[in-house]
Amino acid sequence: MSRFKVLLVLCMAVLLGSLAFSAGAQDMPAPQVNLKADQLVTGGFVTIDSIYSESTGFVVIHRTSDGGVAGVSRPLAAGWTNNLRININTTVAEAQMSAMLHTDDNAIGTYEFGTVEGADAPVKVGDALVNPIFNAQVLDVTDQKLVNNEVTVRAVAVPVDSFVVIHADNGGTFGAVLGQTFVPAGTSTDVKVALSGDVTSSLWPMLHVDTGAAGTYEFGSVEGADGPVVVNGAVATFPIWTVNHIRVADQIAVNGDNLPGKNEMMMSAPTITAKSVLSDGPGILVIHANDNGNAGAILGAAFVPDGLSENVVVELDPAAGLTPVVWPMLHVDAGTVGVYDGLDVDGVAFAGDQPVTFTINAAPSLTVADQAITEMDGMSYITVKLAVMDAAGWIAVHADDNGKPAGTVIATALLHTGANWDVMIPIDPAQAGARVWPMLHYDTNEMGVYEFGSVEGADVPTMVGGAPVVPAINITQ
Numbered sequence: 001m002s003r004f005k006v007l008l009v010l011c012m013a014v015l016l017g018s019l020a021f022s023a024g025a026q027d028m029p030a031p032q033v034n035l036k037a038d039q040l041v042t043g044g045f046v047t048i049d050s051i052y053s054e055s056t057g058f059v060v061i062h063r064t065s066d067g068g069v070a071g072v073s074r075p076l077a078a079g080w081t082n083n084l085r086i087n088i089n090t091t092v093a094e095a096q097m098s099a100m101l102h103t104d105d106n107a108i109g110t111y112e113f114g115t116v117e118g119a120d121a122p123v124k125v126g127d128a129l130v131n132p133i134f135n136a137q138v139l140d141v142t143d144q145k146l147v148n149n150e151v152t153v154r155a156v157a158v159p160v161d162s163f164v165v166i167h168a169d170n171g172g173t174f175g176a177v178l179g180q181t182f183v184p185a186g187t188s189t190d191v192k193v194a195l196s197g198d199v200t201s202s203l204w205p206m207l208h209v210d211t212g213a214a215g216t217y218e219f220g221s222v223e224g225a226d227g228p229v230v231v232n233g234a235v236a237t238f239p240i241w242t243v244n245h246i247r248v249a250d251q252i253a254v255n256g257d258n259l260p261g262k263n264e265m266m267m268s269a270p271t272i273t274a275k276s277v278l279s280d281g282p283g284i285l286v287i288h289a290n291d292n293g294n295a296g297a298i299l300g301a302a303f304v305p306d307g308l309s310e311n312v313v314v315e316l317d318p319a320a321g322l323t324p325v326v327w328p329m330l331h332v333d334a335g336t337v338g339v340y341d342g343l344d345v346d347g348v349a350f351a352g353d354q355p356v357t358f359t360i361n362a363a364p365s366l367t368v369a370d371q372a373i374t375e376m377d378g379m380s381y382i383t384v385k386l387a388v389m390d391a392a393g394w395i396a397v398h399a400d401d402n403g404k405p406a407g408t409v410i411a412t413a414l415l416h417t418g419a420n421w422d423v424m425i426p427i428d429p430a431q432a433g434a435r436v437w438p439m440l441h442y443d444t445n446e447m448g449v450y451e452f453g454s455v456e457g458a459d460v461p462t463m464v465g466g467a468p469v470v471p472a473i474n475i476t477q
Contacts, residue, residue, distance in 0.1 A: 022230050028080050031123045033059055033099045036047050040159075040231035041093065041138040042238045045085040046071065047421070048099055056211040058120065059113050061086055063094045064133060070097060075109045077392060079448040080414055083422050084396035090140035090155035091189050101130040135159060141205040143241045143278040146195070151203065153191035156183045160209060163217050165194050165227060167204040167237070174204035175239055180217045182210065186386040199242075201352065205235035246274040246285065248328045249419065252390045253316055254363040259390055260444050274312040274328060274361065277304045280331040283349055284340045287314050287326050293355060295327040303338040306362045324363035324464050329355040339342040363464045364440055373429050380429050382473060383415075384438055387420040391442055393451050394450055394459060397425060397471070398437040400459055405470055412450045414443070432475055439470040
Protein backbone atom coordinates (compact mmCIF):
# COMPACT_ATOMS: atom_id res chain seq x y z
CA MET A 1 0.00 0.00 0.00
CA SER A 2 1.37 3.43 -0.95
CA ARG A 3 2.25 5.98 1.69
CA PHE A 4 -0.63 8.16 0.42
CA LYS A 5 -3.16 5.34 0.84
CA VAL A 6 -1.88 4.59 4.35
CA LEU A 7 -2.31 8.23 5.33
CA LEU A 8 -5.78 8.30 3.77
CA VAL A 9 -6.86 5.19 5.71
CA LEU A 10 -5.49 6.65 8.95
CA CYS A 11 -7.25 9.95 8.36
CA MET A 12 -10.54 8.17 7.62
CA ALA A 13 -10.17 6.08 10.80
CA VAL A 14 -9.56 9.19 12.88
CA LEU A 15 -12.53 10.95 11.23
CA LEU A 16 -14.87 8.00 11.77
CA GLY A 17 -13.70 7.70 15.36
CA SER A 18 -14.38 11.38 15.91
CA LEU A 19 -17.83 11.06 14.36
CA ALA A 20 -18.62 8.05 16.51
CA PHE A 21 -17.45 9.91 19.61
CA SER A 22 -19.51 12.96 18.65
CA ALA A 23 -22.62 10.87 18.01
CA GLY A 24 -22.17 9.10 21.34
CA ALA A 25 -21.63 12.40 23.10
CA GLN A 26 -24.78 13.80 21.50
CA ASP A 27 -26.76 10.79 22.75
CA MET A 28 -25.78 11.56 26.36
CA PRO A 29 -28.08 14.20 27.87
CA ALA A 30 -26.60 17.10 29.76
CA PRO A 31 -27.20 17.15 33.52
CA GLN A 32 -30.58 18.78 34.06
CA VAL A 33 -33.47 19.41 36.44
CA ASN A 34 -36.90 19.96 34.90
CA LEU A 35 -40.02 21.09 36.76
CA LYS A 36 -43.18 23.08 36.18
CA ALA A 37 -42.72 26.83 36.43
CA ASP A 38 -45.16 26.97 39.34
CA GLN A 39 -45.60 24.58 42.27
CA LEU A 40 -48.59 24.14 44.55
CA VAL A 41 -47.13 22.89 47.84
CA THR A 42 -50.05 21.56 49.89
CA GLY A 43 -48.55 18.23 50.93
CA GLY A 44 -45.21 19.49 52.22
CA PHE A 45 -43.28 18.52 49.09
CA VAL A 46 -42.07 19.86 45.75
CA THR A 47 -42.41 17.64 42.67
CA ILE A 48 -39.56 17.51 40.15
CA ASP A 49 -40.72 16.29 36.74
CA SER A 50 -37.38 14.84 35.66
CA ILE A 51 -33.69 14.86 36.56
CA TYR A 52 -30.68 13.64 34.64
CA SER A 53 -27.52 13.15 36.69
CA GLU A 54 -24.25 11.77 35.36
CA SER A 55 -23.47 10.21 38.75
CA THR A 56 -25.12 9.63 42.08
CA GLY A 57 -26.44 12.90 43.42
CA PHE A 58 -29.06 15.03 45.15
CA VAL A 59 -31.51 17.77 44.25
CA VAL A 60 -31.51 20.55 46.86
CA ILE A 61 -34.34 23.07 47.20
CA HIS A 62 -32.93 26.53 47.97
CA ARG A 63 -34.55 29.84 48.86
CA THR A 64 -33.73 32.42 46.21
CA SER A 65 -33.52 35.27 48.73
CA ASP A 66 -30.48 33.96 50.61
CA GLY A 67 -29.66 30.49 49.24
CA GLY A 68 -30.84 28.80 52.41
CA VAL A 69 -31.85 25.13 52.14
CA ALA A 70 -35.55 24.25 52.35
CA GLY A 71 -35.20 20.56 51.44
CA VAL A 72 -32.88 17.82 50.14
CA SER A 73 -33.98 14.91 47.98
CA ARG A 74 -33.31 11.27 48.68
CA PRO A 75 -30.04 10.05 47.05
CA LEU A 76 -30.35 9.79 43.28
CA ALA A 77 -28.88 7.10 41.06
CA ALA A 78 -26.99 8.06 37.92
CA GLY A 79 -29.24 8.54 34.90
CA TRP A 80 -32.86 9.65 34.74
CA THR A 81 -35.18 10.08 37.73
CA ASN A 82 -38.79 11.06 37.05
CA ASN A 83 -41.60 12.51 39.19
CA LEU A 84 -39.48 12.92 42.31
CA ARG A 85 -41.13 14.29 45.45
CA ILE A 86 -38.83 16.29 47.73
CA ASN A 87 -40.09 17.00 51.24
CA ILE A 88 -39.38 20.56 52.32
CA ASN A 89 -39.42 22.47 55.60
CA THR A 90 -42.41 24.69 54.88
CA THR A 91 -41.58 27.05 57.74
CA VAL A 92 -38.48 28.24 55.86
CA ALA A 93 -39.89 27.89 52.34
CA GLU A 94 -40.49 30.92 50.14
CA ALA A 95 -42.73 31.83 47.25
CA GLN A 96 -39.72 31.62 44.93
CA MET A 97 -37.15 28.84 45.24
CA SER A 98 -34.76 26.86 43.08
CA ALA A 99 -33.90 23.19 42.54
CA MET A 100 -30.12 22.65 42.39
CA LEU A 101 -28.42 19.45 41.26
CA HIS A 102 -25.50 18.31 43.45
CA THR A 103 -23.12 15.37 43.18
CA ASP A 104 -22.96 12.64 45.84
CA ASP A 105 -19.24 11.98 45.91
CA ASN A 106 -18.13 11.44 49.51
CA ALA A 107 -20.18 9.39 51.99
CA ILE A 108 -22.63 7.98 49.44
CA GLY A 109 -26.23 8.60 50.45
CA THR A 110 -25.40 11.44 52.87
CA TYR A 111 -25.70 15.08 51.78
CA GLU A 112 -22.53 16.81 53.04
CA PHE A 113 -22.15 20.03 51.03
CA GLY A 114 -21.20 22.82 53.41
CA THR A 115 -20.30 20.43 56.23
CA VAL A 116 -17.48 18.41 54.61
CA GLU A 117 -14.98 20.40 52.56
CA GLY A 118 -15.23 19.67 48.84
CA ALA A 119 -18.07 17.15 49.20
CA ASP A 120 -21.30 17.00 47.17
CA ALA A 121 -20.64 20.14 45.14
CA PRO A 122 -23.24 21.73 42.83
CA VAL A 123 -23.23 20.39 39.27
CA LYS A 124 -22.35 22.76 36.45
CA VAL A 125 -22.84 22.56 32.69
CA GLY A 126 -20.05 24.74 31.39
CA ASP A 127 -20.00 27.64 33.81
CA ALA A 128 -23.72 27.47 34.61
CA LEU A 129 -25.23 25.83 37.67
CA VAL A 130 -28.05 23.32 37.12
CA ASN A 131 -30.47 25.32 39.25
CA PRO A 132 -33.87 26.21 37.72
CA ILE A 133 -35.94 28.80 39.62
CA PHE A 134 -39.64 28.19 40.27
CA ASN A 135 -42.54 29.99 41.92
CA ALA A 136 -44.52 28.34 44.72
CA GLN A 137 -47.72 28.73 46.67
CA VAL A 138 -47.18 26.99 50.02
CA LEU A 139 -49.98 26.00 52.43
CA ASP A 140 -49.13 23.64 55.30
CA VAL A 141 -51.91 22.73 57.73
CA THR A 142 -51.90 19.50 59.76
CA ASP A 143 -54.72 17.46 61.27
CA GLN A 144 -55.36 18.94 64.71
CA LYS A 145 -57.66 19.14 67.69
CA LEU A 146 -59.20 22.59 67.76
CA VAL A 147 -58.12 24.90 70.57
CA ASN A 148 -60.34 27.93 71.28
CA ASN A 149 -62.22 27.06 68.07
CA GLU A 150 -59.16 28.08 66.00
CA VAL A 151 -57.25 26.34 63.24
CA THR A 152 -53.46 26.74 63.43
CA VAL A 153 -51.71 26.93 60.06
CA ARG A 154 -48.10 25.78 60.28
CA ALA A 155 -46.81 27.77 57.32
CA VAL A 156 -47.87 29.87 54.34
CA ALA A 157 -45.65 31.24 51.57
CA VAL A 158 -47.32 33.41 48.94
CA PRO A 159 -46.01 35.80 46.28
CA VAL A 160 -48.69 38.45 46.94
CA ASP A 161 -51.00 39.45 49.78
CA SER A 162 -53.51 36.66 50.35
CA PHE A 163 -55.96 35.05 52.76
CA VAL A 164 -56.06 31.65 54.44
CA VAL A 165 -59.71 30.64 54.35
CA ILE A 166 -61.15 27.68 56.26
CA HIS A 167 -64.13 26.00 54.61
CA ALA A 168 -66.48 23.45 56.13
CA ASP A 169 -66.69 20.00 54.57
CA ASN A 170 -69.56 19.47 52.16
CA GLY A 171 -69.78 15.78 51.29
CA GLY A 172 -66.07 15.38 50.59
CA THR A 173 -65.35 18.78 49.11
CA PHE A 174 -65.14 22.36 50.40
CA GLY A 175 -68.30 24.10 51.53
CA ALA A 176 -69.25 27.17 53.57
CA VAL A 177 -66.62 29.62 54.83
CA LEU A 178 -66.00 29.28 58.58
CA GLY A 179 -63.23 31.85 58.95
CA GLN A 180 -60.34 33.64 57.23
CA THR A 181 -57.08 35.40 58.11
CA PHE A 182 -55.05 37.85 56.02
CA VAL A 183 -51.43 36.85 55.27
CA PRO A 184 -48.95 39.27 53.67
CA ALA A 185 -46.74 38.40 50.72
CA GLY A 186 -43.83 36.26 51.88
CA THR A 187 -43.62 33.53 54.50
CA SER A 188 -45.86 33.38 57.58
CA THR A 189 -45.87 30.72 60.28
CA ASP A 190 -48.20 29.74 63.12
CA VAL A 191 -51.16 31.54 61.54
CA LYS A 192 -54.41 31.38 63.56
CA VAL A 193 -57.83 31.29 61.88
CA ALA A 194 -60.85 31.72 64.18
CA LEU A 195 -63.91 29.69 63.20
CA SER A 196 -67.62 30.33 63.53
CA GLY A 197 -70.71 28.57 62.26
CA ASP A 198 -71.20 24.83 61.75
CA VAL A 199 -67.68 23.42 62.27
CA THR A 200 -67.41 19.98 60.61
CA SER A 201 -65.09 17.15 61.68
CA SER A 202 -63.05 17.66 58.50
CA LEU A 203 -62.12 21.12 57.23
CA TRP A 204 -60.73 22.56 53.99
CA PRO A 205 -57.99 25.23 54.33
CA MET A 206 -57.71 27.23 51.10
CA LEU A 207 -55.54 30.05 49.75
CA HIS A 208 -57.27 33.09 48.25
CA VAL A 209 -55.59 36.09 46.59
CA ASP A 210 -56.32 39.55 48.03
CA THR A 211 -57.44 41.32 44.85
CA GLY A 212 -60.18 43.64 46.15
CA ALA A 213 -60.04 46.12 49.01
CA ALA A 214 -56.67 45.53 50.64
CA GLY A 215 -56.92 43.34 53.73
CA THR A 216 -60.69 42.81 53.42
CA TYR A 217 -62.02 39.37 52.43
CA GLU A 218 -64.70 39.95 49.77
CA PHE A 219 -64.99 36.68 47.86
CA GLY A 220 -68.68 35.99 47.25
CA SER A 221 -69.74 39.53 48.16
CA VAL A 222 -67.81 41.56 45.57
CA GLU A 223 -67.79 40.14 42.06
CA GLY A 224 -64.35 38.95 40.97
CA ALA A 225 -62.64 39.79 44.28
CA ASP A 226 -60.36 37.55 46.34
CA GLY A 227 -60.70 34.36 44.33
CA PRO A 228 -59.08 31.02 45.22
CA VAL A 229 -55.47 30.37 44.22
CA VAL A 230 -55.30 27.94 41.27
CA VAL A 231 -51.97 26.46 40.14
CA ASN A 232 -51.74 24.23 37.07
CA GLY A 233 -55.49 23.76 37.20
CA ALA A 234 -55.58 22.71 40.89
CA VAL A 235 -57.24 24.77 43.64
CA ALA A 236 -54.96 25.40 46.62
CA THR A 237 -56.93 23.34 49.15
CA PHE A 238 -57.04 19.92 50.82
CA PRO A 239 -58.90 18.33 53.75
CA ILE A 240 -57.70 18.13 57.34
CA TRP A 241 -59.34 16.32 60.25
CA THR A 242 -60.12 17.50 63.78
CA VAL A 243 -61.10 14.03 65.04
CA ASN A 244 -59.25 10.71 65.26
CA HIS A 245 -57.35 10.25 62.00
CA ILE A 246 -54.26 8.51 60.62
CA ARG A 247 -52.24 9.20 57.46
CA VAL A 248 -50.24 6.24 56.18
CA ALA A 249 -49.13 5.80 52.55
CA ASP A 250 -48.16 2.68 50.61
CA GLN A 251 -44.55 1.73 51.43
CA ILE A 252 -42.13 -1.20 51.51
CA ALA A 253 -42.18 -3.51 54.54
CA VAL A 254 -42.31 -6.75 52.54
CA ASN A 255 -39.84 -7.29 49.69
CA GLY A 256 -40.68 -8.83 46.36
CA ASP A 257 -40.27 -12.60 46.24
CA ASN A 258 -37.43 -12.25 43.73
CA LEU A 259 -35.76 -9.03 44.88
CA PRO A 260 -32.24 -9.14 43.41
CA GLY A 261 -29.71 -10.05 46.12
CA LYS A 262 -32.48 -10.64 48.65
CA ASN A 263 -30.83 -13.68 50.23
CA GLU A 264 -27.50 -11.89 50.63
CA MET A 265 -28.95 -8.70 52.12
CA MET A 266 -28.66 -7.92 55.81
CA MET A 267 -32.34 -7.39 56.57
CA SER A 268 -33.21 -4.94 59.33
CA ALA A 269 -36.51 -5.20 61.16
CA PRO A 270 -39.33 -4.12 58.81
CA THR A 271 -41.31 -1.03 59.77
CA ILE A 272 -44.40 0.93 58.78
CA THR A 273 -44.23 4.72 59.15
CA ALA A 274 -47.35 6.83 59.59
CA LYS A 275 -46.97 10.39 58.35
CA SER A 276 -49.26 11.51 61.17
CA VAL A 277 -51.68 10.24 63.81
CA LEU A 278 -54.31 12.46 65.42
CA SER A 279 -55.60 10.82 68.60
CA ASP A 280 -58.30 12.13 70.92
CA GLY A 281 -56.59 11.00 74.11
CA PRO A 282 -53.68 8.54 74.40
CA GLY A 283 -53.78 5.89 71.67
CA ILE A 284 -52.02 2.93 70.11
CA LEU A 285 -51.26 2.67 66.39
CA VAL A 286 -51.51 -1.04 65.60
CA ILE A 287 -50.48 -2.64 62.30
CA HIS A 288 -52.55 -5.73 61.50
CA ALA A 289 -51.87 -8.38 58.88
CA ASN A 290 -54.43 -8.86 56.13
CA ASP A 291 -56.65 -11.90 56.65
CA ASN A 292 -58.85 -12.46 53.59
CA GLY A 293 -59.88 -8.83 53.44
CA ASN A 294 -60.11 -8.32 57.20
CA ALA A 295 -57.69 -7.04 59.85
CA GLY A 296 -55.87 -10.07 61.22
CA ALA A 297 -52.81 -10.83 63.33
CA ILE A 298 -50.99 -8.00 65.11
CA LEU A 299 -47.67 -7.23 63.42
CA GLY A 300 -46.59 -4.33 65.63
CA ALA A 301 -47.81 -1.40 67.72
CA ALA A 302 -46.64 2.07 68.77
CA PHE A 303 -47.97 4.39 71.49
CA VAL A 304 -49.20 7.86 70.49
CA PRO A 305 -50.04 10.62 73.01
CA ASP A 306 -53.11 12.83 72.97
CA GLY A 307 -53.12 15.16 69.96
CA LEU A 308 -51.02 15.03 66.80
CA SER A 309 -47.95 12.79 66.39
CA GLU A 310 -45.88 12.88 63.20
CA ASN A 311 -43.60 10.29 61.59
CA VAL A 312 -44.75 7.47 63.86
CA VAL A 313 -42.62 4.36 63.23
CA VAL A 314 -44.07 0.93 64.03
CA GLU A 315 -41.58 -1.94 64.11
CA LEU A 316 -43.04 -5.16 62.74
CA ASP A 317 -42.43 -8.73 63.88
CA PRO A 318 -41.51 -10.89 60.83
CA ALA A 319 -42.50 -14.01 62.77
CA ALA A 320 -46.06 -12.70 63.09
CA GLY A 321 -46.74 -13.36 59.40
CA LEU A 322 -46.15 -10.26 57.28
CA THR A 323 -48.58 -9.80 54.40
CA PRO A 324 -48.25 -7.64 51.24
CA VAL A 325 -51.32 -5.69 52.39
CA VAL A 326 -51.63 -4.47 56.00
CA TRP A 327 -54.19 -2.62 58.12
CA PRO A 328 -53.01 0.42 60.13
CA MET A 329 -55.58 0.86 62.91
CA LEU A 330 -55.90 3.40 65.72
CA HIS A 331 -56.79 1.96 69.13
CA VAL A 332 -57.69 3.74 72.37
CA ASP A 333 -55.00 3.30 75.05
CA ALA A 334 -57.40 2.44 77.87
CA GLY A 335 -55.26 -0.07 79.80
CA THR A 336 -51.58 -0.03 80.68
CA VAL A 337 -50.28 3.29 79.36
CA GLY A 338 -48.09 2.80 76.30
CA VAL A 339 -48.80 -0.94 76.03
CA TYR A 340 -51.27 -2.62 73.70
CA ASP A 341 -53.39 -4.76 76.04
CA GLY A 342 -55.53 -6.40 73.39
CA LEU A 343 -58.80 -5.51 71.71
CA ASP A 344 -60.89 -6.18 74.80
CA VAL A 345 -59.03 -3.44 76.69
CA ASP A 346 -57.62 -1.11 74.04
CA GLY A 347 -60.59 -0.98 71.68
CA VAL A 348 -60.66 0.45 68.19
CA ALA A 349 -60.83 4.26 67.99
CA PHE A 350 -63.70 5.76 65.99
CA ALA A 351 -64.24 8.96 64.01
CA GLY A 352 -67.98 9.45 64.20
CA ASP A 353 -69.38 5.98 63.56
CA GLN A 354 -66.39 4.76 61.50
CA PRO A 355 -63.41 2.80 62.85
CA VAL A 356 -60.11 4.53 62.10
CA THR A 357 -58.52 1.94 59.82
CA PHE A 358 -57.90 1.13 56.15
CA THR A 359 -55.53 -0.97 54.04
CA ILE A 360 -52.20 -0.02 52.50
CA ASN A 361 -49.83 -1.87 50.20
CA ALA A 362 -46.69 -2.89 52.10
CA ALA A 363 -44.91 -4.62 49.19
CA PRO A 364 -44.06 -3.60 45.61
CA SER A 365 -47.33 -2.36 44.15
CA LEU A 366 -49.10 -0.33 41.49
CA THR A 367 -52.02 2.01 42.13
CA VAL A 368 -53.96 2.75 38.94
CA ALA A 369 -57.32 4.04 37.76
CA ASP A 370 -59.30 3.74 34.56
CA GLN A 371 -58.63 6.83 32.45
CA ALA A 372 -58.69 8.56 29.12
CA ILE A 373 -55.36 8.92 27.34
CA THR A 374 -53.82 12.34 28.01
CA GLU A 375 -52.58 14.42 25.09
CA MET A 376 -49.80 16.88 25.90
CA ASP A 377 -47.17 18.59 23.75
CA GLY A 378 -47.94 16.33 20.82
CA MET A 379 -47.52 13.14 22.89
CA SER A 380 -50.00 10.62 24.30
CA TYR A 381 -49.73 9.33 27.88
CA ILE A 382 -51.29 7.07 30.45
CA THR A 383 -50.62 7.76 34.14
CA VAL A 384 -49.90 5.33 36.97
CA LYS A 385 -50.85 7.15 40.17
CA LEU A 386 -48.29 5.38 42.38
CA ALA A 387 -45.64 2.71 41.87
CA VAL A 388 -43.84 1.51 45.01
CA MET A 389 -40.61 -0.46 44.49
CA ASP A 390 -37.97 -2.01 46.73
CA ALA A 391 -35.26 -1.58 44.06
CA ALA A 392 -34.77 0.21 40.75
CA GLY A 393 -37.20 -1.12 38.19
CA TRP A 394 -39.64 -0.64 35.36
CA ILE A 395 -43.27 -0.42 34.48
CA ALA A 396 -43.74 -2.47 31.31
CA VAL A 397 -47.14 -1.78 29.74
CA HIS A 398 -48.64 -4.84 28.03
CA ALA A 399 -51.39 -4.84 25.47
CA ASP A 400 -54.61 -6.75 26.21
CA ASP A 401 -55.23 -10.29 25.02
CA ASN A 402 -58.89 -11.18 25.70
CA GLY A 403 -58.85 -10.00 29.30
CA LYS A 404 -55.26 -10.89 30.17
CA PRO A 405 -51.82 -9.33 29.53
CA ALA A 406 -50.47 -10.01 26.07
CA GLY A 407 -46.83 -10.86 25.53
CA THR A 408 -46.39 -7.59 23.63
CA VAL A 409 -44.88 -4.68 25.60
CA ILE A 410 -46.03 -1.38 24.09
CA ALA A 411 -44.43 1.11 26.51
CA THR A 412 -42.01 1.28 29.45
CA ALA A 413 -41.16 3.71 32.24
CA LEU A 414 -38.13 3.65 34.55
CA LEU A 415 -38.75 3.59 38.33
CA HIS A 416 -36.57 4.53 41.27
CA THR A 417 -36.56 2.79 44.65
CA GLY A 418 -39.44 3.89 46.89
CA ALA A 419 -42.57 5.80 45.92
CA ASN A 420 -42.93 6.89 42.27
CA TRP A 421 -45.89 9.27 42.03
CA ASP A 422 -47.90 10.14 38.91
CA VAL A 423 -45.77 8.19 36.46
CA MET A 424 -46.65 9.45 32.98
CA ILE A 425 -45.91 6.79 30.34
CA PRO A 426 -45.78 7.74 26.62
CA ILE A 427 -48.00 5.38 24.67
CA ASP A 428 -49.43 4.81 21.19
CA PRO A 429 -53.25 5.01 21.48
CA ALA A 430 -53.67 2.60 18.58
CA GLN A 431 -51.60 -0.03 20.39
CA ALA A 432 -53.26 0.67 23.73
CA GLY A 433 -56.76 -0.08 22.53
CA ALA A 434 -59.44 -0.38 25.21
CA ARG A 435 -57.31 -1.87 27.98
CA VAL A 436 -53.65 -2.06 29.01
CA TRP A 437 -51.77 -3.98 31.71
CA PRO A 438 -48.88 -2.17 33.49
CA MET A 439 -46.50 -4.70 35.07
CA LEU A 440 -43.66 -4.18 37.56
CA HIS A 441 -40.19 -5.43 36.61
CA TYR A 442 -36.82 -5.19 38.35
CA ASP A 443 -33.92 -3.44 36.53
CA THR A 444 -31.29 -6.17 36.89
CA ASN A 445 -28.72 -5.98 34.09
CA GLU A 446 -27.71 -2.79 32.28
CA MET A 447 -29.22 -0.12 34.48
CA GLY A 448 -31.68 2.16 32.72
CA VAL A 449 -32.12 -0.16 29.70
CA TYR A 450 -35.21 -2.40 29.51
CA GLU A 451 -33.92 -5.83 28.45
CA PHE A 452 -36.56 -8.40 29.43
CA GLY A 453 -37.03 -10.77 26.51
CA SER A 454 -33.86 -9.63 24.76
CA VAL A 455 -31.21 -10.50 27.38
CA GLU A 456 -31.66 -13.83 29.14
CA GLY A 457 -32.60 -13.44 32.80
CA ALA A 458 -32.63 -9.63 32.70
CA ASP A 459 -35.30 -7.28 34.06
CA VAL A 460 -37.66 -10.01 35.23
CA PRO A 461 -41.22 -9.29 36.46
CA THR A 462 -41.48 -8.39 40.14
CA MET A 463 -43.23 -11.20 42.00
CA VAL A 464 -45.29 -10.64 45.16
CA GLY A 465 -47.00 -13.60 46.79
CA GLY A 466 -45.99 -15.80 43.87
CA ALA A 467 -47.63 -13.60 41.22
CA PRO A 468 -46.57 -10.65 39.05
CA VAL A 469 -47.83 -7.17 39.95
CA VAL A 470 -50.03 -6.37 36.95
CA PRO A 471 -53.36 -4.50 37.38
CA ALA A 472 -55.56 -3.54 34.42
CA ILE A 473 -56.31 -0.01 33.20
CA ASN A 474 -59.43 0.45 31.09
CA ILE A 475 -58.98 3.21 28.53
CA THR A 476 -62.04 5.46 28.50
CA GLN A 477 -63.05 8.05 25.95
